């Protein structure tokens with residue numbers, strides 16, 4: 001359908017209905033798809049690149065689903081013990097769970113199993129990473145403000161569900177390192193006052209390591225329950241997005257009451273399909289080129305064995321870091337022990353984090369008193385306080401993430417582990433404050449300075465007849481002023497293209513309320 | 515018609531080509547990596563032999579010329595710290611530690627020590643194997659080898675060793691300090707367990723039997739000679755030459771490196787693509 005360069009005059013008038021038209025008509029007669037389809041196809045997407053960040057998450061999720069289905073065909077979710085006699089000789093004759101044995105088999109014996117396994121893992125890491133980046137764009141531009149608070153909450157739920165599902169998946173191979181992770185999760189459950197021991201027994205079906213029920217339970221959560229919820233929430237997320245229409249950056253012809261950008265069909269459809277393949281391509285390249293989680297080197301999980309240098313995947317890093325640098329405080333009395341050193345960082349901290357994230361839009365409304373509807377985005381520098389708070393939070397979680405590798409850092413820089421530990425206890429508090437203040441200052445300075453953020457005009461160096469050199473500013477080049485974003489009129493929703501004036505893919509403007 | 519052809523410009527094919535190149539490249543490399551590792555199968559040491567030699571031979575009878583050579587080397591390089599009869603001065607008393615201990619510290623380059631304030635580290639050894647043996651012979655000649663130390667320098671025969679057993683014993687006894695991939699890691703208060711990627715079979719056995727520095731001694735009551743040989747086979751086999759199927763090994767330090775790759779190359783790379791696809795203002 002690439003009709004760029006055509007004018008309507010080129011096209012034969014009175015086009016004969018094609019087979020596609022007939023099929024669509026058939027469907028429309030029965031289901032009335034034309035109206036919804038029109039809304040969908042006329043959905044306008046702002047062209048700014050940061051609006052593609054959410055799509056990275058969406059497409060990594062697609063890759064996760066596809067590769068996950070493949071893995072499900074070969075993975076055996078069971079802790080029943082077997083003796084391994086497979087391709088990988090160092091483990092020959094070792095007793096291990098079926099889960100571990102089948103993962104080694106996927107890596108060594110199943111054709112392209114390892115590429116798919118590694119793709120799945122890289123896709124999970126990228127999925128959660130892109131959610132975080134997407135969330136940053138929503139946060140720093142104020143896209144979460146009224147009327148989009150609900151969608152923000154859906155987004156936060158997606159973030160935490162994705163993290164939980166990542167942890168569950170990481171635990172499935174039952175190797176030594178992930179087994180240690182499950183063990184830590186068990187201890188965290190135990191640390192909850194009053195209900196901890198009951199909860200842990202309930203989840204694990206007994207005292208750790210349970211009666212072999214934990215892997216099957218994690219499996220069904222990981223491949224069915226959570227993906228279904230995540231998929232449902234993504235649906236809700238996108239439904240709300242279409243319903244409320246996109247936000248946009250302020251600019252020429254863009255107001256609170258319109259959206260300027262490319263229509264879903266054909267422009268954005270082409271772009272986004274290409275983007276899907278590129279995301280998949282990058283993940284595929286990572287899966288083929290970079291090793292991730294070589295579980296055959298770790299050996300099967302045995303509760304009394306332990307390896308050093310164990311970290312969880314990066315998205316659990318902030319929790320692991322909090323656990324590591326927490327001083328060992330404990331409350332003992334009344335016949336009970338509350339291990340604060342586990343409970344505070346392991347339960348209370350993520351709990352508070354999620355509550356803060358969920359309620360941020362309302363908190364901000366309370367603080368600023370701004371309860372108006374906003375469809376135009378903020379430039380981060382124009383909201384120095386929000387930007388500073390966001391940057392400080394990012395620094396805080398990044399520091400915690402770094403703290404999850406205390407041992408690696410100590411080893412790499414050849415300093416004492418204790419020194420690294422104490423350094424992080426301070427750094428985690430000091431660095432966010434510095435980053436926050438610094439960001440605040442930069443924002444203020446940027447708003448004050450003229451021409452910051454504008455595209456630089458080319459400079460010509462001119463030599464005069466006498467040999468003197470002078471610089472003059474060049475005339476604006478086409479594109480410098482973004483005239484291409486000039487809005488063009490579009491037809492209303494239900495009208496077909498026959499009676500509309502605008503057939504070209506290109507920039508359109510639609511009214512927000514119909 | 516001419517119009518139409520003009521519209522399909524090369525520029526429009528760039529994204530398609532890029533994706534194809536990336537995908538096909540990844541596929542090819544991963545397949546070839548798989549094929550090459552498949553060809554290089556891991557040696558298994560469990561062929562039965564007719565007459566089984568002992569898994570470890572402890573060589574402890576040295577010639578007098580070795581002792582004399584060792585004395586010269588010791589006096590020139592070690593006596594300033596350990597005293598001329600190895601009775602101890604700045605450095606500890608070495609008498610009775612046995613030849614294996616001395617051979618380990620010298621052949622791994624730990625001795626002679628450069629800086630007494632930190633844990634002695636592996637560094638390129640100053641002496642060759644023969645000279646190290648001579649120094650060990652001299653120190654051993656000074657006093658009878660003490661209780662619990664091996665009487666000679668261990669020579670390990672890994673032909674009958676079991677990698678599977680070695681794996682199990684390694685995870686059980688060594689991974690807690692040296693990590694599961696043998697990359698080594700920091701222990702408490704400035705001490706660290708070194709990487710196992712350069713140790714020779716003899717050095718691994720010496721380390722196990724003599725427990726250098728903060729490492730515990732694993733005596734013959736804890737690990738039999740056959741078990742030590744299993745561990746040695748595992749360390750000098752899969753640990754030092756890991757089966758890095760599936761691409762770049764990323765240093766064997768696990769999720770930290772993986773996280774950075776995922777965020778910088780994965781998310782970062784895709785963001786660059788988004789930046790290229792989208793408008794910038």
Ligand code: HEM
Pocket residue numbers: 050051052053054055057058059061131132134135138143144148151152153154155156158159162234237241245246247248
């Ligand atoms: C499974 C994970 C997620 C997927 C697949 C996803 C996908 C998307 C997509 C494709 C869009 C439209 C394009 C865009 O604006 O980037 C979008 C918009 C949005 N997302 Fe997400 N997202 C996810 C997670 C999140 C998270 C974690 C948050 C915030 C905490 C969030 C908040 C929002 C909001 C408020 C919008 C509307 C923005 C606007 O109208 O400009 N989403 N999401």
